[in-house]
Structures are given as structure tokens and as C-alpha cells.
Amino acid sequence: MGCCSSKLPKSPGYEDPAILASVTPFSVSEVEALHVLFQKLSNTIIQDGLIHKEEFQLALFSNRSRRNLFADRIFDLFDIKRNGVIEFGEFVRSLGIFHPNAPIEDKIKFAFRLYDLRQTGYIEREELKEMISAILHESDLILSDDVVETIVDKTFSDADTKGDGKIDQEEWKEFVFKHPSLLKNMTLPYLTDITLAFPSFIEKSDAEDFET
Structure with a gap:
């Protein structure tokens, strides 16, 4: 069981790590590690706890002005609610598809x-x-x-x-x-050993x- 799920600050779209672990290939502790990563990404440009497209571009390419259809489509599919931002629950659920153990x-x-x-x-x-x-x-x-x-x-x-x-x-x-x-x-091997590098x-x- 993770050490600090109850202590994680709640961001928009936050979902309990135990719930996310039950519907993704990630463990509770891995979801908690992803939350730390998510917090970093979601506050790189706009301090609102949500990943905007510019922040997504920055994470992918280290350049928020570099546009690419492939990256745009990935962002759009991560944005499950289709409201222009990626919330924590969307981030974990979508990233789980890239896990080696995902169906x-x-x-x-x-x-x-x-x-x-x-x-x-x-x-x-x-x-x-x-x-x-x-x-x-x-x-x-x-x-x-x-x-x-x-x-x-x-x-x-x-x-x-x-x-x-x-x-x-x-x-x-x-x-x-x-x-x-x-x-x-569609498979990122290092998702089996989560680090804090995007x-x-x-x-x-x-x-x-x-x-x-």
C-alpha cells in the first residue's frame, strides 16, 4: 500500500490512488509517484494543477511552441472529458494504456x-x-x-x-x-518502474x- 495517498494535496480531477490502481496496471504506490510527476507538469506554465496543451508540449519536446499533429492527438485522447485540459485521473488512466501489462x-x-x-x-x-x-x-x-x-x-x-x-x-x-x-x-517499458522523469x-x- 502506498505511504502517503491520504496526504497528497487534492488537485482538480484528483482520484484516490486505490481506485486508479484498481482500473489501471499501476500499483497504489506507482499512482502516488505519478501524482508527484503530474503536479510538476501541471504547474510548469499555468499554476492550476491541470495539464494544458502548452505544458504537454513542453513535457514532450522541451518546447511549448513546437506543434505536431501526433502530440496534439495524444493530448486530445488524454483529455477524456474534452475540456481542453488533462486532469490527474485522466492522466493516469490514459498513461495506463501505455503500460507493458495493459491489454x-x-x-x-x-x-x-x-x-x-x-x-x-x-x-x-x-x-x-x-x-x-x-x-x-x-x-x-x-x-x-x-x-x-x-x-x-x-x-x-x-x-x-x-x-x-x-x-x-x-x-x-x-x-x-x-x-x-x-x-x-503504444508500450513504454519503463512504466513498470515509475520514476519522476516524464x-x-x-x-x-x-x-x-x-x-x-
Whole structure:
């Protein structure tokens, strides 16, 4: 049992560590460690105990002005209540999906929502192209539009088994099982040993994720 859950100052959206531990892969003591981390992150720019997008950007890139579609989408999905900020409970619940022990189904669903930019329940061609371009850009890989188009074409050729010009959740699940490297950014090994250093969600990636 954690040593200090009752002593933690209550921030907006605070949830009891025991409750969060019961619905995430984290232990009570790990949730408490995450709360200390959350407090640091949520007060780096705006002192209100909530993580704003600028603070999220600062934690990811050490630069609050650097915008990236990939980071924006991660923020949007962490912001479960869709009120423009990340509360403590949202932070722990969402981060739990990246835990090595989190169910693969949760990782697949999260990744699908990441690519479903318009929130239509499908991944459309333009959405896939936008996300691939953003990931490549964040990985400092500069590819021509023709190469990106080729990657998108091949991905749709493999994933869109129904041939209707979009990828639904069932097709995405089958595609990911055939190409598990697509989920490599969905698991952060060091979450099994929480430290007070914010984990970067951005791992160096390359076009092979979509070509293999």
C-alpha cells in the first residue's frame, strides 16, 4: 500500500490512488509517484494543477511552441472529458494504456482513435497520410510526397480488406496483428518502474512500420 495517498494535496480531477490502481496496471504506490510527476507538469506554465496543451508540449519536446499533429492527438485522447485540459485521473488512466501489462485490445483501440482524426469511426486515406507525415516529421525523416503516397497506398492495400476506401476497427485490428510494430509506440517499458522523469511518447520510428 502506498505511504502517503491520504496526504497528497487534492488537485482538480484528483482520484484516490486505490481506485486508479484498481482500473489501471499501476500499483497504489506507482499512482502516488505519478501524482508527484503530474503536479510538476501541471504547474510548469499555468499554476492550476491541470495539464494544458502548452505544458504537454513542453513535457514532450522541451518546447511549448513546437506543434505536431501526433502530440496534439495524444493530448486530445488524454483529455477524456474534452475540456481542453488533462486532469490527474485522466492522466493516469490514459498513461495506463501505455503500460507493458495493459491489454493489447486497449492499445489497438487507442491507436485506432489516434489515426481517426475526424472521429468518424473509420481511418480514411487522408487521415492516414496526415498522421504518417507527422510521425515521420517528428522522427526527423524527410521523405518525398511520392514516397509517403506509396506508403499510404500499400497500407490501404493491405488493411482495407473490404475495399470501401476506409479502414474500420475490425480491419485495423487484423492489420495490426499482422504488423505488430505499428504498436511499438503504444508500450513504454519503463512504466513498470515509475520514476519522476516524464516519459516521452515519441520514439524514433521509420517508414518500415507501414511497409513491413
